[in-house]
Amino acid sequence: MTPTPSRAVALYGTEEQVPPPRLLTAGPLSAELEAGNLRDIRFAGAEVLRAVSYIVRDKDWGTYSPTLDALEVQQEPDRFVVTYRARVAEPGQAFAYEARIEGRADGTLTFTGSGAAETPFLTNRTGFVILHPIAGVAGGPVTLTHVDGRQVEGRFPDLIDPVQPMMDLRALEHVSPEGHRVHCLMEGDTFEMEDQRNWTDASYKTYVRPLALPWPYELEPGARLEQKITLRITGAAGAATRAEGVTLDLGREAGRMPALGMGLDPGDAAAALTCADPLRALGPAHLLCHHDPRRGHDRASLQAQLDVAQALGAEPWLEAVIAATDDAGAEAEVTALGATVAGLGAPFATVLLSPAPDLKCTLPGSVWPEAPDAAALAQVARQAFPGARLGGGMFSYFTELNRKRPPVDALDLVSFTTSAMVHAGDDRSVMESLEALPAIARSAAEIARPLPFAVGPSAMGMRANPYGAAPKDNPDNIRQAMNFNDPRQRGLLGAAWTLGALAQFATGGAEAVALGAPVGAFGAVHVPTRFPQPWYDDHGGLYPLFHPLRGLARLRGQPLRRVDSSDPARVLGLAVGTPGETEIWLANLTADPVRLHLPQGARQMACLSAAEFAEAAEDPGFLDRLAPVPDAGISLDAYSVLRLLGAF
Numbered sequence: 172m173t174p175t176p177s178r179a180v181a182l183y184g185t186e187e188q189v190p191p192p193r194l195l196t197a198g199p200l201s202a203e204l205e206a207g208n209l210r211d212i213r214f215a216g217a218e219v220l221r222a223v224s225y226i227v228r229d230k231d232w233g234t235y236s237p238t239l240d241a242l243e244v245q246q247e248p249d250r251f252v253v254t255y256r257a258r259v260a261e262p263g264q265a266f267a268y269e270a271r272i273e274g275r276a277d278g279t280l281t282f283t284g285s286g287a288a289e290t291p292f293l294t295n296r297t298g299f300v301i302l303h304p305i306a307g308v309a310g311g312p313v314t315l316t317h318v319d320g321r322q323v324e325g326r327f328p329d330l331i332d333p334v335q336p337m338m339d340l341r342a343l344e345h346v347s348p349e350g351h352r353v354h355c356l357m358e359g360d361t362f363e364m365e366d367q368r369n370w371t372d373a374s375y376k377t378y379v380r381p382l383a384l385p386w387p388y389e390l391e392p393g394a395r396l397e398q399k400i401t402l403r404i405t406g407a408a409g410a411a412t413r414a415e416g417v418t419l420d421l422g423r424e425a426g427r428m429p430a431l432g433m434g435l436d437p438g439d440a441a442a443a444l445t446c447a448d449p450l451r452a453l454g455p456a457h458l459l460c461h462h463d464p465r466r467g468h469d470r471a472s473l474q475a476q477l478d479v480a481q482a483l484g485a486e487p488w489l490e491a492v493i494a495a496t497d498d499a500g501a502e503a504e505v506t507a508l509g510a511t512v513a514g515l516g517a518p519f520a521t522v523l524l525s526p527a528p529d530l531k532c533t534l535p536g537s538v539w540p541e542a543p544d545a546a547a548l549a550q551v552a553r554q555a556f557p558g559a560r561l562g563g564g565m566f567s568y569f570t571e572l573n574r575k576r577p578p579v580d581a582l583d584l585v586s587f588t589t590s591a592m593v594h595a596g597d598d599r600s601v602m603e604s605l606e607a608l609p610a611i612a613r614s615a616a617e618i619a620r621p622l623p624f625a626v627g628p629s630a631m632g633m634r635a636n637p638y639g640a641a642p643k644d645n646p647d648n649i650r651q652a653m654n655f656n657d658p659r660q661r662g663l664l665g666a667a668w669t670l671g672a673l674a675q676f677a678t679g680g681a682e683a684v685a686l687g688a689p690v691g692a693f694g695a696v697h698v699p700t701r702f703p704q705p706w707y708d709d710h711g712g713l714y715p716l717f718h719p720l721r722g723l724a725r726l727r728g729q730p731l732r733r734v735d736s737s738d739p740a741r742v743l744g745l746a747v748g749t750p751g752e753t754e755i756w757l758a759n760l761t762a763d764p765v766r767l768h769l770p771q772g773a774r775q776m777a778c779l780s781a782a783e784f785a786e787a788a789e790d791p792g793f794l795d796r797l798a799p800v801p802d803a804g805i806s807l808d809a810y811s812v813l814r815l816l817g818a819f
Contacts, residue, residue, distance in 0.1 A: 173785045176706035181781040182762070182810055184658030184665070185648045186705065189597070193244065195251040198276025200404070207239050207255055207270060210599075214278055214404045217349035221302035221374045221603075223400055225284040227259045227266055228296045230387040231639025234594075234652060235259035249276035257286075265289040266297065266390065278351075278404035285397050288390040295386045298379035298398050299362075301355060303327070305373055305606060307348030316342035318361050327375060328366050331614040333573035334535040337364040340377060351406040359398030368614075369570035370593040373606035383536045416766030417742040419757070421819050422733030425678040428747050431724040432457035432485065432685035434628025434693070437472035440479050442698040443689040447482040449696050450689050452791040453717060454724045457521070458485040459628050459685055463492040464504070465527065470511050477518055479689065489519040489556075490566060493526050493543065501526065501543035502551045509555025523562040523586055524552055529575065530567050532637040539575075549581035562586050562625065567637040568593070569611050576618055584682070585619035591631040591668065593638070596652040598664065601631055602760045605671040605743060612679025626676050627685025630693040631668055632657040648703045656692035656702045663781060663810035666715035667758035670812055673723060674745040674756070678733045686720065695720060712788030718779055719756060719812050722794055723747070726754065741765050742807070746819065755815040759807040767805045772817040776800050780811035 179186050192203035192210065199215040208224035227235045237257040245252040253272040258265060268286025273279075284299060310329035316322050317339045327345070328336050337343070340362040344354040360379045367376045379398065390396070433455045435443065443450065460476035462468045473489075480487035491508060495501040505524065512519060528542040545563060552561055562584035563577040572587040579585065589611070591604040615624045628634070632654045633642035642655035650659070659665045669686055676684045687693040691700065695717040697707040707714075732746040734755060742765055744757035755773070759765050775797040779787050787793040794814050807813055 173710055173789060175785045178781050180662065180705045181784040182663050183598070183650075184661035184705065185650070187649045187658070189650065195244070195246065195253070195274060197247075197251050197274040198249050200274050200276060200278055200280065202274060202280070204244070204253060207237060207242075207257055209272065209282065212280065212402070214351050215349070217347060217351065218304055219347050219351055219353045219404055220355070220402065221304045222300070223282050223402070224300050225268065225270055225282070225298065226296065226300055228294055229261070230293050230295060231636075232295050233639065250274065263290065264292045266292045266294070268396075280402040282400045283398070285395060287395045288392050290392055292390040293387045294390060296378065296380060297390065298360060298396060299357065299400050300379070301357070301377040301400065302367070302372075302374035303377065305368065305375065305610070308345065308375075309610065311345060313343055313345040315340060330617060331368045331569075331573060331610055332366040333369070335363045335365050335382070337377075338381065340364065343377065351404050354403040356401040358401070359396070367594065368607040368610045369573055370568060371589050371591055371604040371607045371611065372594055372600070373603040382534050414737060416768050418737040418768040419742065419744070419755075420735045420770050421746055422735040425731045425733050426680060428723065428726045428729050428731045429677050429681050430456035430683040430727050431673070431720060432459060432488070432627065432683060433695070434459040434461065434490070434634070434685050434688050435476050435479060436461050436688065436691065437468055437476055439688065439691040440472070440475035442691070443479045444482055446690055446696040446698060449713060449717070449791050450483050453695060453721045455483060455485045456724060456727055457488050457683065457685070458483060459488045459490045459523075460519075461490050462508070464494050465492065470515070473511065474515060477515065483689070486520055487518050488521040488523065490523045491525070492530065492566065493524055493548065495543065496526065496528060496541045498543045498547055501548055505548065505551045505555050509552075512556065517556075517558070519556070519559055521562060521584065522552060522556045522559045523564070523566070524548060525563075525566045529565060529571060530635060530637060532567070532571060533574065535574070546578040546581045549578060560584060567635060569615065571637060572618065573614065579619060579622050582622060584625055585615070585622050586625040586627075587615065588627055588634075589629040589672075590633045592633065592652050592654055592657065594652060596650045596654060596657075598650065598659075598762065601659070601664070601668060602671070603740075605668065605675055605760065606740070608672060608675035609679055612676055612681065616680050623682035624680075625683040625685070626681050627683075628688060628693070629672065629685065630687045631659060631665060632692060634693065644702070646702060648705070656700070660687070660693060660716070661697075661704060661707060661714045663715045663779070663784070663812070666719055666779065666812050667760055667810040669716040670719040670756060670758040671743040671760060673719070674734070674743055677731060677745055687716065710785075710788065713791060715779060715784070715787060715812070717791070718787060718794045719758075721791065722754070722814060723756060742767065751818050753817060753819045755817075755819065757807070757813040757815070759809060759811050762809045764809065765807050767807055769800070769805065769815070770819055772819040773800045773815050774817040775815070776805070777814045778807070778811055780808040782808070
């Protein structure tokens with residue numbers, strides 16, 4: 172019998188231990204202290220801010236992990252005070268700072284940061300970042316105080332804003348969903364806001380130093396940065412409470428279950444063929460075959476990917492990067508690629524094209540790099556790929572799609588990808604990213620109108636980095652932002668996130684969703700790799716996310732309904748099928764067990780939790796093993812996936 176992995180590996184794919192945050196309280200005010208910064212700031216139990224952080228970023232927008240020293244915490248019933256020293260460093264440069272945090276029972280919170288570079292220090296951002304929640308806030312009113320003292324009335328964006336919705340800021344004030352008035356004063360520099368839902372963060376971010384200023388910029392040794400955030404919370408609203416369990420009901424109809432696909436890198440084609448049997452059982456509807464001539468891809472690499480698609484029974488889609496940056500060169504390149512594809516038998520029913528410059532970010536206010544005209548490129552593609560459905564958009568993230576809109580009149584389909592760890596890599600931030608996906612779906616539908624939109628290939632990790640040289644290789648198998656190979660892809664957390672992402676995009680109207688890859692860093696099935704895969708390197712098998720992908724891929728085209736969760740931050744899902752025979756798929760998005768209150772009609776169930784990890788890794792049909800729903804109800808363990816059948 173295959174041994175069961177440790178609970179840490181089953182849940183997260185890594186033995187890395189993460190210290191729990193420290194809860195700070197001052198009467199009704201509370202916050203969690205995590206690595207010197209504040210998260211989950213609440214008043215009378217209700218969230219008022221998602222985070223206040225003092226961060227230091229490198230020239231590629233990566234965030235340093237500071238080394239803390241002399242940390243002291245004073246905790247009294249009506250007051251807390253935190254002080255510490257911190258330092259970040261890499262070969263050739265270092266920056267040190269001191270912080271002081273104070274919270275009072277009257278709803279006042281201050282966070283002061285004072286620091287200086289020890290050497291010339293190159294950075295894209297150093298200073299405070301404030302995260303405002305989106306639930307109950309999106310589309311709502313806010314009072315802005317500008318640096319010159321002017322006050323104006325505004326609104327938090329509803330559809331996702333491609334540029335900064337609020338600039339030249341000194342203070343913001345809004346009313347929380349629970350009725351608390353939240354006033355945030357930001358001193359020491361000019362602040363502005365971006366809509367972080369662009370990157371699937373569940374927040375609006377107010378940050379230091381306008382993006383219109385040059386970056387990266389150099390901090391001179393000894394020159395001090397002095398900044399301060401003051402939060403004042405007022406209002407006599409009642410205390411927020413969380414129910415013991417989560418109640419689930421079937422919501423409104425949401426169209427049809429979309430086609431579920433995967434993405435394939437040519438470098439993984441040979442390994443994918445070694446796993447053809449379980450991957451065929453997974454049943455992806457389509458396989459995005461990647462082609463980038465800058466990486467040496469050619470006819471042979473296309474054929475290798477087509478062989479995988481045929482072995483899996485998946486429809487091949489072409490995802491082609493166009494390297495030429497001028498119109499004439501791009502026309503010649505697309506024409507030549509069309510001839511190559513015709514020589515392979517014209518197997519691609521859908522062709523997606525992207526100019527190479529669009530794979531990198533262009534910040535608001537920056538000069539767009541030279542690139543071929545998108546509409547002209549589409550016209551050439553019509554001739555090069557006759558009969559194929561033509562897609563455009565971005566192979567990078569929704570952010571780039573939102574900032575550079577495709578010529579929908581020249582296309583048949585609009586596409587983009589997502590990643591859950593552009594800005595943060597901790598478990599909570601990864602799961603919170605699911606909150607932003609409905610807004611991304613609504614915004615993408617508006618951009619694509621009247622065309623359909625497709626998502627992917629998407630995953631928790633980053634397959635490419637539009638904001639720097641490359642994603643992080645992660646040889647130490649840890650949680651961190653911008654990971655290429657993230658350990659949680661192989662854990663139950665990865666399965667829960669995948670099901671949550673699929674539920675949000677499916678009910679959000681996506682025509683097709685591609686999540687992950689057959690094998691590799693974003694894979695569903697284990698193969699040997701250059702990075703560590705605890706337990707799997709000894710036993711092999713299927714990753715937990717294989718099972719919800721397989722189960723839902725089989726339901727393509729069936730009627731789709733939302734599942735209304737009383738607490739979607741804890742349990743998320745979707746329902747597929749007819750009223751007489753419906754499948755409900757649910758995921759626990761947290762590290763704690765959750766008691767479920769199910770709708771009437773549930774008859775049978777199958778569950779994948781840490782206890783069944785080893786069995787599920789060996790059996791593609793594991794979630795076909797149905798059992799009666801127990802009369803005592805269901806408690807869903809950490810990051811577990813549940814399949815329910817019944818007449819709902």
